[in-house]
Amino acid sequence: MKKTIKALKFSLVFSLLLASFLACDKDFSVIESNVLGEQNANFFTDSVSFQIAAYNKKLEALQINGLSSTLLGVYNDPAYGQTIASIVTQLVPSTYAPDFGDNPVIDSVILTIPYFNRITGTNEDGSTKYTILDSLYGRKSDGSVKQFKLYIYQNKYLIRDIDPFSNTNERQNYFSKADGTVLNGSSNINFDSPSLKGNLVYATDSIVPSSNPTKTSIGTGTNKVTTQSAPALRIKLQNPFWKTAIIDQEGSSSLSSASEFSNYFRGLYFKAEPFNGDGNMILLNLASTNANITIYYSKDSSVAGEKTQASYVLRFTGNILNTFNNDYSTVPFLNGDRTTGDEKLYLKGTEGSMAVVDLFSGANALETFLNDYRIPIGNGNYKKDANGNYILKRLINDAQLIVYEDETMPTQAKYTNGDDYHKYDRLYAYDIKNNIPVDDYSSDPTVNNTSAPYFSTYFHLGLRNTNAAVSKYKIHLTEHLNNILLRDSTNTKLGLTLSSNVNLVGNAKILNSTDEVTSVPTVSIITPRGTRLYGTKSNVPANRKMKLKIFYTNTK
Structure with a gap:
């Protein structure tokens, strides 16, 4: 049978x-x-x-930590209404107890987060051709991408790894609320409150994702080398903030270990807002090895009067929360x-x-x-x-x-x-x-x-x-x-x-x-x-x- x-x-x-x-x-x-x-x-x-x-x-009240990827931006669904997706994320240094050398000076600070993409062929110049359209939401009638506002703040809330109320050291979970706030199972967290929203690190009215590859140039003149990588959110951040927050902390306990750093620098808050009531939403690959904040700096060389270039990398490998502010007014x-x-x-x-x-x-x-x-x-x-x-x-x-x-x-x-x-x-x-x-x-x-x-x-x-x-x-x-x-x-x-x-x-x-x-x-x-x-x-x-x-x- x-x-x-x-x-x-x-x-x-x-x-x-x-x-x-x-x-x-x-x-x-x-x-x-x-x-x-x-x-x-x-x-x-x-x-x-x-x-x-x-x-x-x-x-309602869904777990928003440990997600496979992360949304950022504003999306107007004609059938349901508007969603605003923001991100709260920890940063993890590539190394601890760094030696930045003598007289370090920051050249630039670059934030890079790849978009989810697919390779679709090769461009005429031989470079790789990509598309991000299957992870991009929000285009105009002519097919062009809408824009949204982005503000990046220093986060002052300590995102815990372990639930302090658990008897078995269970992982601390965080849950969304439709108004953009977060529940940790016992209390409500509002990342927009003055006590939790720290220094403004970056602000723009125009985030418009593109399928174009990311170009990175190193060196000058005949020594300049340009490389290409997958499409990404790429932002140049303010130097003074990172000098105070990172470079000037050399030798202190703040950069000595993972626990010390997570308590000292509790992460960033990526806050999205609509532009003229509308926007786009993009799926970000924060788990990518290319997702990081890189501090490029120069320090004194062993040769008098010359400088040596170096970098310090902060990765998005800590806890990440994806918050949602939903206005589902058209469908209760x-x-x-x-x-x-x-x-x-x-x-x-x-x-x-x-x-x-x-x-x-x-x-x-x-x-x-x-x-x-x-x-x-x-x-x-x-x-x-x-x-x-x-x-x-x-x-x-x-x-x-x-x-x-x-x-x-x-x-x-x-x-x-x-x-x-x-x-x-x-x-x-x-x-x-x-x-x-x-x-x-x-x-x-x-x-x-x-x-x-x-x-x-x-x-x-x-x-x-x-x-x-x-x-x-x-x-x-x-x-x-x-x-x-x-x-x-x-x-x-x-x-x-x-x-x-x-x-x-x-x-x-x-x-x-x-x-x-x-x-x-x-x-x-x-x-x-x-x-x-x-x-x-x-x-x-x-x-x-x-x-x-x-x-x-x-x-x-």
């Missing part, structure tokens, strides 16, 4: 993969044949749709109806909303499903083989969660305010009981594409089909349902979020959650865009309602 099941599944998966390449949006059909005839076959195939319940879950997010589901489902990142999908929402829905696919023997028990495995009378060949996007939402036009909305976005489904991907994620035969993550895991999670009148997704859940049938899994509820990178499956906690959703995927927090889906309420048109469709083989 096991060999038969495996053979059927292998041939079917191969056929489905082939079909997905030929026509991503075509429903799977049974190709009839009279070679055997149904009366001579020992199995036949069919499909059935299940009534499910999908409802909204409002998100609410928790939905768990019994019948909601008419519309709101998926929005940066502390917005997600959906919960109950695959067996009725009182006896799960029992009916088990009775249809297993062989009942009474009293809620089912027939097993000699090895204790359930014997199935129906074999699931493919299970699809079919999801329709709301064609009436403001961002459905391909270019709204210059943005190609949803082009790089994906739906991500996860097991909310264990906060892990469903089994179909790990068994997906499509390769994870790190350079273009919107083409990763596209058999399980599907790709957004835009060829039809209504955009839709197909999320394959075959292994997830087989896990319920064969191993008595009780994980019948899925979380549904928007994701800009389905390769990232880490989780962020929800502070003091009072229901079954205790964590969300971290990437859903740093996905600023939102979408709107049709749900499962009775007033949703039949051709738009979210459904679970199962293709099965019925053995005789």
Whole structure:
């Protein structure tokens, strides 16, 4: 029996993969044949749709430390409203107890934080060609990038590593609030308060990210050497502040160790503000080895009258918090109806909303499903083989969660305010009981594409089909349902979020959650865009309602 099941599944998966390449949006059909005839076959195939319940879950107080990347800027979503993303980050010196030499003089202080980018080819001069458009949000109708204001302050708040109220030395987590403030589990932190906002280090009205490579020149005249690297936020900072804060601290305990430095220099606060009520938002790669503040300085040489050039590097490898100030005035997010589901489902990142999908929402829905696919023997028990495995009378060949996007939402036009909305976005489904991907994620035969993550895991999670009148997704859940049938899994509820990178499956906690959703995927927090889906309420048109469709083989 096991060999038969495996053979059927292998041939079917191969056929489905082939079909997905030929026509991503075509429903799977049974190709009839009279070679055997149904009366001579020992199995036949069919499909059935299940009534499910999908409802909204409002998100608030989400963990904002330990994220995979960081957002900075201002984003106006026509469907939801405005989000302002700011950053509070520690700095970590490359070396401690430095010797800056005799008579050090700062030449320049350069802040560099790479944007997430992709290589798209080669320019005419032979240099590398990049794009940052899949991590840049906010363009004008002519395609040019909007601007936002940026202020960088010295941060006076000590970002702790360990929770002082934990008996097991647990990590200190920080949680967002929609007004831009932060919770540490016991108190509220406002980085704009005078007691926490220190010296102004930098200010500009015009941050406009570009896909152009970053050029760095060292030396002068014939000794000048220019190198190119990936696109980055590159800012020249004020010399006097860094002379006082770093160079003049040589020999003091402030630069002697990591603990001394983190207590002395508690980091920077990158505060974004709208420019004329608007702006852009960009995903920054603070984890890059090229993300740093470099102090270039000169010191006396051993040769009288000459200077030697040197540098001191501060990296963003400490604690990083991504704060969000949300004005979701156009859509009041609410928790939905768990019994019948909601008419519309709101998926929005940066502390917005997600959906919960109950695959067996009725009182006896799960029992009916088990009775249809297993062989009942009474009293809620089912027939097993000699090895204790359930014997199935129906074999699931493919299970699809079919999801329709709301064609009436403001961002459905391909270019709204210059943005190609949803082009790089994906739906991500996860097991909310264990906060892990469903089994179909790990068994997906499509390769994870790190350079273009919107083409990763596209058999399980599907790709957004835009060829039809209504955009839709197909999320394959075959292994997830087989896990319920064969191993008595009780994980019948899925979380549904928007994701800009389905390769990232880490989780962020929800502070003091009072229901079954205790964590969300971290990437859903740093996905600023939102979408709107049709749900499962009775007033949703039949051709738009979210459904679970199962293709099965019925053995005789």
